[in-house]
Amino acid sequence: DAGVTQSPTHLIKTRGQQVTLRCSPKSGHDTVSWYQQALGQGPQFIFQYYEEEERQRGNFPDRFSGHQFPNYSSELNVNALLLGDSALYLCASSFREGSYEQYFGPGTRLTVT
């Protein structure tokens, strides 16, 4: 049973560019959440998708957007990249009606130069 997978592993972009990160949830999970983790900090909640809709959003600007597909996989898009967007982006999946624990992927390390 594959866990949460994310791609790519690492990414280097230039300020002003756009980036798309991808996530496949754990088998049987229907809810995907995205987090941003700066170095030395805990993960910060960006948003959550369920039934292909954004259900909750953290304190992130509209430059951050996402999508969930019918197979529950998800994408995170960031437009007009800033140096401060450099971080580890984590995807977490869970089953809406199941336990509260979340399963995290290995993350995508984004570096903005």
Place this chain on the structure above:
Amino acid sequence: SQKIEQNSEALNIQEGKTATLTCNYTNYSPAYLQWYRQDPGRGPVFLLLIRENEKEKRKERLKVTFDTTLKQSLFHITASQPADSATYLCALDISRTGRRALTFGSGTRLQVQP
């Protein structure tokens, strides 16, 4: 403002001793609190969840307590081993909606010396 604080950035202990990590929060009334372990360059891994009506939860060498009056959770690792060295994160669902949008503390880095 709402805040979650974990006791220190780093904790060094000797193998075999008990590690105690602290998580304090303000302005929340969480329905539950979770603890995760994170190794360098990896995603967090769920360890334990404790609900607001539970005082204590155990799993093997791990023990979590939850005091909603003090707004504090303590995380204990007994008989610690070098393999326990990692960063430990506490997390709350501040919305109480059960939708699992977690707010994390900044973590405590535990180093267990052989």
